[in-house]
Amino acid sequence: MARMPGAKWRPVVNYHPNGTKERRGLVLHVQAGNNSPWGWFNNPAAQSSSDFWVGKDGTIEQYVNTGTDYAWAQAAGNPYYASVETEGHPDEPLTAAQIEGVAQIYAWGHAEFGWPFIVVDSTTKHGLTCHGVGASAWGGHPGCPGDLRKAQRPAIIARAQQIAGGTSTPAPAPKRVSLAHVVTAMRRDIAGPDGHVTYKTEALLVEQALCAEGLLAKRWVDGSLGTKTRSAYAAWQRSKAGGAYRGDAADGIPGKDSLARLGARHGFTVAA
Numbered sequence: 001m002a003r004m005p006g007a008k009w010r011p012v013v014n015y016h017p018n019g020t021k022e023r024r025g026l027v028l029h030v031q032a033g034n035n036s037p038w039g040w041f042n043n044p045a046a047q048s049s050s051d052f053w054v055g056k057d058g059t060i061e062q063y064v065n066t067g068t069d070y071a072w073a074q075a076a077g078n079p080y081y082a083s084v085e086t087e088g089h090p091d092e093p094l095t096a097a098q099i100e101g102v103a104q105i106y107a108w109g110h111a112e113f114g115w116p117f118i119v120v121d122s123t124t125k126h127g128l129t130c131h132g133v134g135a136s137a138w139g140g141h142p143g144c145p146g147d148l149r150k151a152q153r154p155a156i157i158a159r160a161q162q163i164a165g166g167t168s169t170p171a172p173a174p175k176r177v178s179l180a181h182v183v184t185a186m187r188r189d190i191a192g193p194d195g196h197v198t199y200k201t202e203a204l205l206v207e208q209a210l211c212a213e214g215l216l217a218k219r220w221v222d223g224s225l226g227t228k229t230r231s232a233y234a235a236w237q238r239s240k241a242g243g244a245y246r247g248d249a250a251d252g253i254p255g256k257d258s259l260a261r262l263g264a265r266h267g268f269t270v271a272a
Contacts, residue, residue, distance in 0.1 A: 002065055002066045002067040002068060002112055002113075003062060003065065003066075004052075004060070004062055004066070004104075004105060004108045005108070006060065006104065007052065007060040007061060007062040007105075008059070008060065008061045008062065009062055010036075010038045010061050010062070010063055011063060011064070012038065012041040012042040012049050012063045012064070013042055013043075013044055014041055014042065014043075014044065014046060014047065014048060014049040014071070014072050015049055015063070015064040015069050015070065015071055015072065016069060016070050016071075016072070016078065016079075017068075017069050018068060018069060019069060019070045019078070019079055020067055020068055020069065020070050020079055020080075021079040021080060022079070022080045023067050023080075023082070023109075023113035023114070023115070024080050024081050024115075024124075024125070024126045024127075025081055025082070025109070025115045025116070025120070025125075025126050025127045025128055025129060026081060026082050026083070026084055026102075026105065026106055026109055026115060026128050026129075027073065027074050027077060027081045027082070027083045027084070027129055027130060027131055028084060028086065028102070028128065028129070028130045028131065028145050028149060028150070028153065028156075029050060029073060029074075029083060029084060029085045029086065029130075029131045029144055029145055030085070030086055030088060030089065030090050030131075030144050030145035030146055030149055031053070031085045031086060031087050031088060031089075032089055032090065032144075033087075033088075033089070034056075034087055034088065035087070036053060036055070036059075036061060037050075037053055037085060038053075038061060038063070041063055041071075047072060048072050048073070049063055049064065049071040049072045049073065050063060050071045050073040050083040050084060050085045051063060051064055051066045051070075051071050051073070051082040051083050051084060052066075052082070052083070052084040052085070052105050053084070053085045053086070053087070054084060054085070054086050054087065054098050054101035054102055054105070055087045055097075055098070055101075056087045056088060056095045056097065056098060057095075057097050058095075058097030058098060058100055058101045059101070060101050060104065060105065066082050066109075066112075067082070067112065067113055071083055073085070073131075074131055074134055074138040074139060075134070075137060075138050075139040076123075076134070076137040076138060077123060077134050077137070077138045080124075081129065082109065083131075084102055084105055086098055086102065086145065086149065089146075090143055090144065090145060090146025090147075090148070090149070091146060091148065091257075092146075092148065093148040093149060093152060093260065093264045093269075094148075094149050094152050099152060099155055099156055099159060100159060102156050103156045103157075103159035103160040103162075103163060104160075104163060106128060106156060106157065106160035107160040107161075107163035107164045110160065110164050111164065115127065115128075117157050117160060117161045117164075118157065119153045119154055119157055121133045123137070123138065128153050128156060128157055130144070130145055130149075130150050130153070131144035131145060132144050132145070132150075147261060147264070148260070148261060148264040149264075151264045151265040152264060155267070175205055175267060175268040175269070176268060176269050176270075176271055177202045177205055177206065177259065177263060177268050177269070177270050177271070178199075178202060178270075178271050178272070179254060179255075179256050179259055179270055179271065179272055180272060181198075181199040181202050182199070182202055182203070182206055182225070182254050182259065183253060183254060184198060184199070185197075185198035185199045185202070185203050185225045186225040186229070186230060186233075186252075186253060186254070187253075189203075189224045189225045189226050190225070190226055190227055190230060194224075194226070195222065195224050195226075196224055196226070197222075197223050197224050198225070200223035200224075201223075203223045203224065203225045203229075204221065204222075204223045205263075205266075205268050206225070206229070206233075206254070206259075206262070207220065207221040207222070207223070207225070207229055207232075208221055208266070209262050209263070209265065209266035209268075210229065210232045210233060210236060210262075212266060213236060213262075213265075215232040215233075215235045215236055216228065216229060216232035220232075230252035230253070231252060232252075233252045233253075233254060233258075234250050234251060234252035236258065236262060237249065237250040237251075237252070237258050238250045245258065256270060256272070
């Protein structure tokens with residue numbers, strides 16, 4: 001049996017004994033709720049469970065003997081992948097403590113089962129995948145774990161590699177952008193002379209992200225949030241940030257949700 005050192009062992013009744021066929025990797029899930037799901041996973045009426053759960057504070061719970069028995073987390077994918085539920089909702093990014101917790105699980109799985117340090121969007125490839133890719137065969141949850149958490153998988157893998165390499169130094173904290181600063185900078189830089197700069201460091205993070213998305217030419221990544229950047233940000237709102245922004249909501253002036261989605265994909269967090 002494979003139990004992860006450091007995880008709180010909380011066995012449940014909802015599992016399939018000796019059912020594992022392959023050990024391909026780990027599936028990232030979102031709980032769509034808060035607090036430990038142990039009581040639900042230990043209720044036969046629930047017909048659901050997972051290998052692991054990671055709380056917002058980094059707490060790790062393990063519910064089945066991973067690699068031998070399988071949990072009831074992703075239907076047809078259960079015999080092939082381990083699973084991790086993460087506390088919170090799809091519109092919330094993983095906390096830094098959760099990234100650390102999932103990375104600890106993945107580093108353990110690498111040592112125990114040979115999980116490769118790679119992000120995949122697949123139901124057959126080895127690596128860190130996510131629930132939604134399995135479509136109806138995996139229970140029909142296309143929004144799990146949500147775009148914000150899906151985009152944090154590279155950070156999980158990078159930290160897991162660090163752990164496996166023997167370093168206990170946490171991964172660097174994400175860079176931080178103030179929404180108020182970005183909005184102020186955009187209004188001032190557009191109104192000012194060409195090349196006007198207000199909050200250059202934060203502006204560069206936003207522009208670099210827009211450039212990486214293919215929405216802003218590299219020549220305009222200069223720390224000035226002028227008309228080119230506003231147009232690029234409006235394109236991000238319309239086409240990339242969940243597709244829910246239209247009309248005045250896609251005016252190119254950042255809101256917290258759209259900026260947080262951009263930051264989750266490109267390594268920065270957003271403050272008010």
